[in-house]
Amino acid sequence: MYPPSEGESAEDDRTNDLELADISDADGVIELVIVVDSSTIIEIKKRVPADQQWDVYDQMLTLVRQGRLAFPSQVKRELAAERHPDMPGPWCARAYRERQHADPIDETLAEILPFIEQVVDANADPDREPADPYVAAMAWELIGRGYDVAVATDDVVDRLPLKISLRSACEGLGIAVWTCDTFVEWVRSTAAESELDDEEIGA
Known part of the structure; x- marks a missing residue:
């Protein structure tokens, strides 16, 4: 799999309107994987009411276990x-x-x-490894393995000449980008769908 060449449009089937609930095929094989960035994990605390945050993070943990939600180790370190x-x-x-x-x-x-080289702030501390390039690279690898992929990030504003946003880097590669609200909607709808499936199995 090759990234778009310079000047080539990166638009393809990986658009920003991926169906939120379309996460597996009829055989239960995962089709959609979301790679989440540090900024969105943090942004949840601002966007989700305090009494609902625990449920959202718990649902996210389940999605990680299922292979539907991913992040590189650099996000943890960040x-x-x-x-x-x-x-x-x-x-x-x-x-x-x-x-x-x-x-x-x-x-x-x-x-x-x-x-991805411009997603790193030119004035960043050289001793701290930024997660953004690894988020984009993980998404790119998962696409190469046949998954539909979106990157969840709230790093959406270019700060030129210092850096471009992770959103801009992903869009250059044709990778769909979700911000926090869309990501949380997906987490909740996926959890609700899983609970419904469990009820049908137990019926």
Whole structure:
């Protein structure tokens, strides 16, 4: 699988209107995988009422176990470095142990380098490894393995000349991008669908 060449349109079937509930085929095989960025994991605390956050993070953990939700290890390290002692940090540490998809390999990062090299802030601390390039690379690898993929990120504003947003990098690769509201809607609708399936099985 090759990234779009320079000047070539990246538009294809991986659009931003992926069906939220279309996560598996008739045989239960996972078709849609969401790769989530640190920014969206944190943004949930702002967008979801406090009394509902635990349920959303718990549903996300189930999706990680099912292989429907993924993130690279750099997301965990980024959240740890930001010192989020409440839900984002502990959730990510626990979910990391339940991941079903491996970190992207170096060859993938090299393959898509023209699209991701500018997502790193030119003034960033050189001792801190940013997660954004690895989020895009993980999504790219999963697409290469035949999954429908969207990246959930709230890094959507370019800050040129310092950096481009993760959204811009993903769009250059033709990868669908969801912000927090769409991601949370997917988490909730998927959880509701799973509960309905369990009820039908138990009936």
